[in-house]
Amino acid sequence: MPYFDAASSAPLHPVARQALLASLDEGWADPSRLYREGRRARMLLDAAREAAAEAVGCRPDELVFTSSGTHAVHTGISGALAARRRVGRHLAVSAVEHSSVLHSAAAHEAAGGTTTQVAVDRAGRVDPAAFAAALREDTALACLQSANHEVGTEQPVAEIAQQCRAVGVPLLVDAAQSLGWGPVEGDWSLLAASAHKWGGPAGVGLLVVRKGVRFAAQGPADERESGRAAGFENLPAIVAAAASLRAVRAGVAGEAEKLRALVDRIRSAVPEVVPDVEVVGDPVRRLPHVVTFSCLYVDGEALLHELDRAGFSVSSGSSCTSSTLTPSHVLKAMGVLTEGNVRVSLPPGTAAADVDRFLEVLPGAVAGVRERLGAPVAASGPAGVESLVVDSLGKRCPIPVIELAKVIGDVPVGGTVTVLSDDEAARLDIPAWCGMRGQEYVGERPAERGVAYVVRRVS
Amino acid sequence: MPYFDAASSAPLHPVARQALLASLDEGWADPSRLYREGRRARMLLDAAREAAAEAVGCRPDELVFTSSGTHAVHTGISGALAARRRVGRHLAVSAVEHSSVLHSAAAHEAAGGTTTQVAVDRAGRVDPAAFAAALREDTALACLQSANHEVGTEQPVAEIAQQCRAVGVPLLVDAAQSLGWGPVEGDWSLLAASAHKWGGPAGVGLLVVRKGVRFAAQGPADERESGRAAGFENLPAIVAAAASLRAVRAGVAGEAEKLRALVDRIRSAVPEVVPDVEVVGDPVRRLPHVVTFSCLYVDGEALLHELDRAGFSVSSGSSCTSSTLTPSHVLKAMGVLTEGNVRVSLPPGTAAADVDRFLEVLPGAVAGVRERLGAPVAASGPAGVESLVVDSLGKRCPIPVIELAKVIGDVPVGGTVTVLSDDEAARLDIPAWCGMRGQEYVGERPAERGVAYVVRRVS
Numbered sequence: 001m002p003y004f005d006a007a008s009s010a011p012l013h014p015v016a017r018q019a020l021l022a023s024l025d026e027g028w029a030d031p032s033r034l035y036r037e038g039r040r041a042r043m044l045l046d047a048a049r050e051a052a053a054e055a056v057g058c059r060p061d062e063l064v065f066t067s068s069g070t071h072a073v074h075t076g077i078s079g080a081l082a083a084r085r086r087v088g089r090h091l092a093v094s095a096v097e098h099s100s101v102l103h104s105a106a107a108h109e110a111a112g113g114t115t116t117q118v119a120v121d122r123a124g125r126v127d128p129a130a131f132a133a134a135l136r137e138d139t140a141l142a143c144l145q146s147a148n149h150e151v152g153t154e155q156p157v158a159e160i161a162q163q164c165r166a167v168g169v170p171l172l173v174d175a176a177q178s179l180g181w182g183p184v185e186g187d188w189s190l191l192a193a194s195a196h197k198w199g200g201p202a203g204v205g206l207l208v209v210r211k212g213v214r215f216a217a218q219g220p221a222d223e224r225e226s227g228r229a230a231g232f233e234n235l236p237a238i239v240a241a242a243a244s245l246r247a248v249r250a251g252v253a254g255e256a257e258k259l260r261a262l263v264d265r266i267r268s269a270v271p272e273v274v275p276d277v278e279v280v281g282d283p284v285r286r287l288p289h290v291v292t293f294s295c296l297y298v299d300g301e302a303l304l305h306e307l308d309r310a311g312f313s314v315s316s317g318s319s320c321t322s323s324t325l326t327p328s329h330v331l332k333a334m335g336v337l338t339e340g341n342v343r344v345s346l347p348p349g350t351a352a353a354d355v356d357r358f359l360e361v362l363p364g365a366v367a368g369v370r371e372r373l374g375a376p377v378a379a380s381g382p383a384g385v386e387s388l389v390v391d392s393l394g395k396r397c398p399i400p401v402i403e404l405a406k407v408i409g410d411v412p413v414g415g416t417v418t419v420l421s422d423d424e425a426a427r428l429d430i431p432a433w434c435g436m437r438g439q440e441y442v443g444e445r446p447a448e449r450g451v452a453y454v455v456r457r458v459s
Numbered sequence: 460m461p462y463f464d465a466a467s468s469a470p471l472h473p474v475a476r477q478a479l480l481a482s483l484d485e486g487w488a489d490p491s492r493l494y495r496e497g498r499r500a501r502m503l504l505d506a507a508r509e510a511a512a513e514a515v516g517c518r519p520d521e522l523v524f525t526s527s528g529t530h531a532v533h534t535g536i537s538g539a540l541a542a543r544r545r546v547g548r549h550l551a552v553s554a555v556e557h558s559s560v561l562h563s564a565a566a567h568e569a570a571g572g573t574t575t576q577v578a579v580d581r582a583g584r585v586d587p588a589a590f591a592a593a594l595r596e597d598t599a600l601a602c603l604q605s606a607n608h609e610v611g612t613e614q615p616v617a618e619i620a621q622q623c624r625a626v627g628v629p630l631l632v633d634a635a636q637s638l639g640w641g642p643v644e645g646d647w648s649l650l651a652a653s654a655h656k657w658g659g660p661a662g663v664g665l666l667v668v669r670k671g672v673r674f675a676a677q678g679p680a681d682e683r684e685s686g687r688a689a690g691f692e693n694l695p696a697i698v699a700a701a702a703s704l705r706a707v708r709a710g711v712a713g714e715a716e717k718l719r720a721l722v723d724r725i726r727s728a729v730p731e732v733v734p735d736v737e738v739v740g741d742p743v744r745r746l747p748h749v750v751t752f753s754c755l756y757v758d759g760e761a762l763l764h765e766l767d768r769a770g771f772s773v774s775s776g777s778s779c780t781s782s783t784l785t786p787s788h789v790l791k792a793m794g795v796l797t798e799g800n801v802r803v804s805l806p807p808g809t810a811a812a813d814v815d816r817f818l819e820v821l822p823g824a825v826a827g828v829r830e831r832l833g834a835p836v837a838a839s840g841p842a843g844v845e846s847l848v849v850d851s852l853g854k855r856c857p858i859p860v861i862e863l864a865k866v867i868g869d870v871p872v873g874g875t876v877t878v879l880s881d882d883e884a885a886r887l888d889i890p891a892w893c894g895m896r897g898q899e900y901v902g903e904r905p906a907e908r909g910v911a912y913v914v915r916r917v918s
Contacts, residue, residue, distance in 0.1 A: 003496055008489045009691065017483060024476060028661070030467045034763055034780065035772035037462055067526030067662065068690030074679050100689070103679035196691060202487070203526065203662040203693030219678075220533050220562035223782065230559070231527030232468065232655060234662030237696070304493055313494035321493070323682060 002354040003313045006197075007149055007177060007290055007345035013199030016244035020201060023236040031233055032224070041235055048235075048242035055245045056191065056208055057183040063208045064225040065238045069176045069194025072205035073100040075217065075228060076172050076190045080141045081108060083214035084170070088138020089113040094126045094145065094155070095333035098174055101143050102329070117333075123282040124153035124334045132163045142171045146178040150317055150330040150343055151281030152263075152290030154178070158186030170213050177287060180248045181256060189213045195241035198248050199348070203234050204241040248348065255348045256288040262346055262355045263291045273363045278436060280336045289346040292317070294331070295366050296433060297375030297402045298340025306365035307342070312358055317341045319397050319425040327397070327425045337432035338425050339398035340366070373398065376405045387416045393450050397425035401433050404455060408439065411457050416442065422450030430455065461813040462772045465656075466608055466636060466749055466804035472658030475703035479660060479695050486694040491683070500694055507694075507701035514704045515650065515667055516642040522667045523684040524697045528635045528653025531664035532559040534676065534687060535631050535649045539600045540567060542673035543629070547597020548572040553585045553604065553614065554792035557633055560602050561788070572599075576792075582741040583612035583793045591622045601630045605637040609776055609789040609802055610740030611722075611749030613637070617645030629672050636746060639707045640715060648672045654700035657707050658807070662693050663700040707807065714807045715747040721805055721814045722750045732822045737895060739795045748805040751776070753790070754825050755892060756834030756861045757799025765824035766801070771817055776800045778856050778884040786856070786884045796891035797884055798857035799825070832857065835864045846875045852909050856884035860892050863914060867898065870916050875901065881909030889914065 003011070012020075027044045029037035046060075053060040066072040081091065093105055095117040105115040116134040120126050126144065135142060142164050147154045157173055164171040170189035178184065180198030184191060190213060195204035207228060209215045215228075222230035248255075263286075267279050276296035295303065300318025307314055315321070317328025318341040327338035344358070375398075388407050392400035400421040408417055419430060427444065430453045434441035442454035462470070471479075486503045488496035505519070512519040525531040540550065552564055554576040564574040575593040579585050585603065594601060601623050606613045616632055623630040629648035637643065639657030643650060649672060654663035666687060668674045674687075681689035707714075722745075726738050735755035754762065759777025766773055774780070776787025777800040786797035803817070834857075847866050851859035859880040867876055878889060886903065889912045893900035901913035 001495070003488075003494075005489075005492065005494070005496075008492060009487060011487050012483050020483070021480075024471050024479070024660075028468060028470050028655070029462075029772075030464075032782075033464065033467060033772070033774060034760070035462075035464070035767045036460070037464075037772055067530065067693070070681060070690035071526065074689060078678075100679065100681070103681060107679040194691070196487070201483075201693075201695065202691050203696055205690070219537075220559065220566040222529060222559070222562060230533060231529035231664070232653070232661050234526070234660075234693075234696075236660065237662055237693075301493070308494045313488075313492070313496055315492060323491075 001311045002350070002358065004344045004346060004358070005313050005315050006347035007343065008315055009196050010199045010347050012201060013244040013247055015247035016200050016240040019243035020236050020240035023239040027235040027239060031235065044239050045233060045235055048239045051242040051246050052206055055183065055249055056179070056206070058208050059211065062210055063206055064228045065233065066205040066207050066229040067203055067231065067234060069192060069197070069205040070100040071229070072192035072194070072207040073098070073174055074104055076192050076207050076209070077101065077104040077108070077141065077143065078218040079215045079228065080170055080172060080190055080213070081113065082218055083216040084140035087140050088136070090136050090139045091115045092118060092131070092134040092139055092142040094118050094120060094131070096120050096124055096148050096330045097143060097145055098149055098176065101174055120333050122334055122336060124148050124151045124280070124330065125282055125285065126155050126160070128156050128159045128163060131160050135164065135167050135169050139169045142169050143174065144171060145174040146184050147287045148281070148330060149177045150328055151292045151334070152287040153282040154285045154287065157184055157188065161186035161188045180245065181252055181288065182249070195244070198245055200241035200244040201237040203237045259346050259348070259350060260288040262350060262352060263289060265355060266291045266344060266359065269359050270362065273359060274366050276436065278337045278432070280331070280334060290343065292341065292343045294337035295340030295342070296337065296436065297373060297398050297405065298366055298369050299373060299398055300339065300341050302369045302372070303340055303342060303365060306368060307361065310361040310365060312361065315343045317343065325396070327428055332428055335428070335432070337429055337436065339401060339429050373402055375402045385411065385415070387411060387418065389418045389420065392419055392421045392423070392426070394422065396423050397429060400426040401429050404430065404433065408455070408457055413457050413459065415457050417455045417457070419453045419455070420447050420450055421453060426453060427451065460770045461809070461817065463803045463805060463817070464772050464774050465806035466802065467774055468655050469658045469806050471660060472703040472706055474706035475659050475699040478702035479699035482695040482698040486698060490692060490694065503698050504692060504694055507698045510701040510705050511665055514642065514708055515638070515665070517667050518670065521669055522665055523687045524692065525664040525666050525688040526662055526690065526693060528651060528656070528664040529559040530688070531651035531653070531666040532557070532633055533563055535651050535666050535668070536560065536563040536567070536600065536602065537677040538674045538687065539629055539631060539649055539672070540572065541677055542675040543599035546599050547595070549595050549598045550574045551577060551590070551593040551598055551601040553577050553579060553590070555579050555583055555607050555789045556602060556604055557608055557635065560633055579792050581793055581795060583607050583610045583739070583789065584741055584744065585614050585619070587615050587618045587622060590619050594623065594626050594628050598628045601628050602633065603630060604633040605643050606746045607740070607789060608636045609787055610751045610793070611746040612741040613744045613746065616643055616647065620645035620647045639704065640711055640747065641708070654703070657704055659700035659703045660696040662696045718805050718807070718809065719747040721809060721811060722748060724814060725750045725803060725818065728818050729821065732818060733825050735895065737796045737891070739790070739793060749802065751800065751802045753796035754799030754801070755796065755895065756832060756857050756864065757825055757828050758832060758857055759798065759800050761828045761831070762799055762801060762824060765827060766820070769820045769824060771820065774802045776802065786887055791887055794891070796888055796895065798860060798888050832861055834861045844870065844874070846870060846877065848877045848879065851878055851880045851882070851885070853881065855882050856888060859885045860888050863889065863892065867914070867916055872916050872918065875913055875915045878912045878914070879906050879909050880912065885912060886910065
């Protein structure tokens, strides 16, 4: 049963399992105690810190273990912002950061700070010049991911780190998706990561604060982990996390090459076997194992269920798969189609045969969902009235786009279709459909209920 | 090699180990995902929550898993205080709470709130009337431990919970030390606990917020665990924590009886085999497995090393064993001797023979430390001058008390000894020595350097 959602969480690496088992016996005591069990725990903790620091490329005393990647990000951002409060309260982040970064930014704003979200291009990549332009006199901190968690696009971290250094702004890098694949290049100031993304156990993140970077941990004081991560150390998991990071790094070159080839196969095959599909993300500057595509006229949740029934576990950034019924902020920032979205992220050791079978199963799964939704199969007949209004109020993604596609052939070239919709995804997906279909997106205007999206038929 | 520091951290319970192993294979995926691995993880998480809620005596939807007991306390206090900010910003806590509670209180004060610390008696027990008196119009929250972590004294939680209800103040109970021994009685509002204290793994705490209790989680938003515990769920550890809680509870009656008898043996034997010792904490209303005593004229760290060399792992609240060189705030609040302090906390299954051997080893270990420090062996000869000054400046606990004891016999009854000391522990230990020795503690006054402590010989 192929699991293709490694970017969410990877199964435990065999080395992590082994290390965890060993340290359950050796590392359960309090490492701050003076007796033999405590000293043994302290030695294990010190060794894990050294191994992790070596993999990151930092000094052991710059690295602390947190209880998750999310905690590392929250602690890193709040501590760096607080330490530079005299400089100002401005925070610069990319628009495609992980929710832990964006939620930290929202909390910062709620407390009176300001945030600039730097836009990305259609591939999800930040433009260094745009990022540099967001750095101000009062910028206390900048945050940038090493690679995007939804589309795999790598960010120009080294270049942006240099720009930040030049103006004296510390850069925090969220390396959650990439640390298993290699150290983060460049002269960054802080770094956060999460062990269960590289095959380590849940319950372990890491936060690196370079020497010389000002940092003031927030929240109640606690003496553990240099005062930067409160609570009793989760030692067996920490040992396992460090051991598995070392192990995945040892095999990384060959593994990256294999997965990169499999992802390339998916990237080129999907548009061939599935009509009306958009493969998103940077095709070259990307993580080896992640590929994301969106299918017109498809309900993301229904497609996930179809694929699950066929034995494939994937995730989606479509609005229908989120608890808040809003599309992924990443796809939104990229301006790409959000409906029928599928993210495939391959775990190490993925068999080529499983990828082949996925490509066999996918066209039928997509076609089945489209058929049940009544999606258009081909362009409609000759033209009728000059303009049409489609009432999609109360209908959710992908229905508004399907109804648009069904009637576009009913107006002559030059005529317009106005779609009334109160679904947030329509704002993204109607322009995206126009781009994919070669039709003109005229714009939106408020309607009595919802929003009116106007499309002109040009072909 | 007997490990007698279960109150710090207990070795992993065999059931926890088994559950952890099984859920490493079954529970590594993201429980918020829709595919089979995610659904399986969700089922494990739900089952663990139900088991833990049953053991606590609450509804499953009142309980969330946090990444440690410390995080549960921090989150519980900050969320409860924020939700009742309109009522006021006063917090009432006992003076003997765990550092995670007192550090939360300090953070609350730094942010403009106020705290009242309710005193305890010489047994470490809070007087319900004194606690009730600390509740004010503007009290947003009260915190009380179920039992003390250093001396084992149980607090009158049910009675104080009732008082809190009567005036509409929510009570948060820190049940870290007691939850393995049974549910916390009474009508409390919030409860925090830590799995590694009951033989569960590190990395799991739990926070219960009763329905109807106002709560506003602080920090960046996160959708996991009802928005009350950010970060990817540490599922294998959560499953193991719940399984071991159920397992220890199943055997609790017999285990408590056995350990209680062993602790009683220590409580009665220590003053018989070691001269000049004070056994502290409530002898009856106490945890089954904890006993604490302090030895006059003894350096706590040296005694810990002696006991460690003899194969016994215990902890201490003496100033010399803390990184800040201050004595335990618990012993200080109780007003008992802090020098030569030893806490014995027996893990389940402790053999009576190991306790016997401890009682054999202890007198020699204490005597050895005393001898090396030059402690007085018996009362000195006849009186000399009316008053003496002992300069102990620059000397640490237990030296000032040893020097006092050496010369008290050199002044006649009615004469005084003035000890000059700049060691914080002297402020507690000189009055405590007077109490134990039947001498009169006259008081302290500032000196050119340090503090002058005046003792009158009365016997």
